[in-house]
């Protein structure tokens with residue numbers, strides 16, 4: 001069993017991005033600029049946005065964090081989006097999800113200029129992804145593909161089983177893995193909360209991508225010997241073995257599943273660091289033009 005070290009690969013990709021930004025600046029160009037919009041005070045969102053801003057600094061991008069209170073109206077947020085769409089100093093931006101319940105996420109995502117939509121969530125960009133056209137790929141699935149590629153894990157003709165159907169991870173992951181491209185070319189099965197006898201499917205997986213949001217859902221009896229397992233989940237669960245009283249676990253019971261795998265991503269340090277790197281890659285794409 002080999003660990004897929006997302007932290008190490010993320011550091012490599014960040015170094016490559018930093019080198020490219022240095023070249024751009026040496027030639028008199030300005031730095032790529034990412035803006036992150038955060039509404040309300042969801043603690044997880046605050047952590048994610050802080051990590052995104054920090055990563056921008058590490059590679060030499062300009063970054064701006066725009067923070068607003070949870071009482072912000074939809075109209076006010078749409079006005080911010082409109083301003084960012086028109087601001088030529090902004091290459092790409094994201095509106096961190098979830099938004100407060102009184103704001104329609106779909107309405108806001110639809111208002112983002114697709115050329116600046118470095119999350120790749122706008123239906124225009126989702127459509128381009130499905131059609132195999134150049135676009136911004138959603139960060140988590142793109143990061144997973146990058147991990148598989150850099151570890152030289154063969155995907156062509158393999159059976160990839162994706163657990164989860166969210167717009168952010170499961171659905172785009174299934175699309176990317178099924179594409180006729182230099183990476184993908186899998187037979188894909190997508191399972192979700194309504195799938196009956198889910199183990200019948202997971203046991204067939206050469207590559208199992210788990211994005212259900214359920215702590216320790218995948219157990220050893222659900223995984224085929226020699227499988228590649230990618231765990232997108234991250235949860236804080238109580239623990240009497242750590243000083244903090246908590247530990248981080250994924251959607252996979254790593255301790256018991258890992259011995260059966262050829263490759264597996266740990267939590268933390270697997271998929272998470274790659275998600276941020278993909279956002280940086282998309283921002284550079286936005287700067288250079290798709």
Ligand code: GUN
Pocket residue numbers: 094095096097098119139140168
């Ligand atoms: N919330 C959870 N993941 C993401 C993401 O990738 N982008 C945005 N904007 N919000 C999120």
